[in-house]
């Protein structure tokens with residue numbers, strides 16, 4: 403039996419004032435999505451800002467009622483049996499909110515241990531274990547208002563794991579933490595998955611998904627555009643390769659010319675301080691490098707490289723087409 | 725047993741969190757102190773010692789109600805802003821049992837202001853307080869605090885769904901002072917006020933604390949104070965499921 407079953411799930415928000423006539427608008431944040439997550443799987447929801455990731459998660463963790471469709475977590479309906487769902491799941495979101503600033507890290511954990519019904523005699527040990535797991539041992543006596551962003555995020559993770567949830571929902575957990583912290587976080591998540599916890603994760607960071615996730619659903623505009631393993635997504639969208647050319651004196655006026663070359667599927671530009679990087683994605687077996695270089699005749703070029711498509715390339719293509 | 729522990733831990737940690745805000749803390753002590761001081765001056769002018777002492781107790785108790793009425797409806801807005809409201813709702817514990825200890829902790833801060841104001845009256849104004857029955861006095865004050873926490877619980881519940889409900893608390897602060905006999909005896913108010921006063925736990929609480937301080941039997945009033953408070957709590961519990969569901973439907977648990 404799947405741990406998470408989502409069937410035609412939809413949610414719209416009404417906004418605008420009830421009192422000003424005609425000003426009410428309805429936003430369809432999630433438009434009838436369906437997917438399933440199997441036990442022990444790490445499932446990623448990947449999508450741009452406003453795609454509906456948070457809305458989807460909040461429906462699954464019983465904080466928002468769906469306006470259409472249904473969802474079950476561990477066999478319990480999120481609308482009919484919210485308490486059964488809540489007992490068995492953990493929820494962690496990114497950012498530095500969601501903590502009692504004036505309480506110590508330890509007291510924050512103690513409070514939620516109580517709210518999650520962790521037996522009193524086990525609380526002390528459980529909290530010690532988790533502080534150790536997230537590397538906050540020794541800092542638990544300090545008030546949270548003095549914590550750094552990374553410490554807060556780690557405290558959040560510890561909070562989400564207090565009651566040993568079977569399913570963990572992570573909404574952009576690595577937002578605002580440094581690369582080392584983000585790597586440690588990935589290791590922690592991977593360790594949890596290896597002990598049988600099912601994880602649903604949302605993120606913007608492509609490599610995070612590529613490295614971690616067993617399966618990914620790409621979501622944009624409230625709809626799922628593609629679903630599969632990172633490999634499947636990569637091969638499905640971009641079965642060609644990617645040519646990257648560093649240009650020092652501007653490429654914007656040449657993009658149309660490059661796009662017109664036979665075999666080119668999409669062209670992107672990433673700007674940095676000193677140069678621009680022209681990213682040309684190609685169809686299978688197309689040899690476009692000479693033609694692209696010809697189109698850039700007279701420009702001062704840096705590095706030229708050909709590489710395999712990454713998940714990011716697949717994602718960019720999917721989301722752009724949507 | 726489990727529930728008692730949950731309520732106790734919740735009360736203690738919420739109290740800790742609340743009393744560490746130096747701004748709120750100062751406000752919840754100073755503000756009632758100013759009111760009480762004005763009242764002490766007025767009554768001292770009068771020269772009637774019995775009325776002065778009675779007013780001192782009433783004025784000191786005003787802080788308990790203020791602490792509850794002003795913060796009960798704003799507290800969930802604070803939790804909402806802090807991002808903890810969603811976490812409280814997402815926990816498997818019934819939401820009532822999460823919020824009740826929080827509002828009782830607010831009333832507890834009011835109890836602290838009560839003590840400070842009494843001492844202020846004693847030492848700055850020389851208002852003689854001779855408690856006939858000290859233990860009963862303490863019981864009456866604690867029961868009143870708890871019962872006002874129950875009223876605050878209903879207010880807090882309403883603000884789960886309605887983000888603008890905080891205004892309600894401020895709205896109730898002053899009328900209750902007047903109607904429930906904190907300063908003016910009930911008998912000097914118009915008759916139609918009496919039934920309203922009887923429905924409000926502060927009326928019985930003030931009466932019980934006074935009886936304990938000046939010799940009289942406070943037990944009936946203590947019981948009525950608890951009973952009326954329990955009615956408010958029961959309404960809050962009965963509505964909690966619907967209010968939380970409505971908040972889930974209308975997406976008012978988070979700020980956005």
Ligand SMILES: Nc1ncnc2c1ncn2[C@@H]1O[C@H](COP(=O)(O)OP(=O)(O)OP(=O)(O)O)[C@@H](O)[C@H]1O
Pocket residue numbers: 415416417429430431449450451452453454455456457458975980
């Ligand atoms: N409470 C709300 N009221 C009205 N509209 C909302 C509300 N919450 C979200 N929305 C809208 O719903 C859409 C989806 O938002 P959601 O937060 O689910 O996106 P997301 O994928 O999590 O985005 P991000 O990556 O920025 O976190 C957006 O258009 C957003 O503006």
Ligand SMILES: [Mg+2]
Pocket residue numbers: 455456457573
């Ligand atoms: Mg989001």
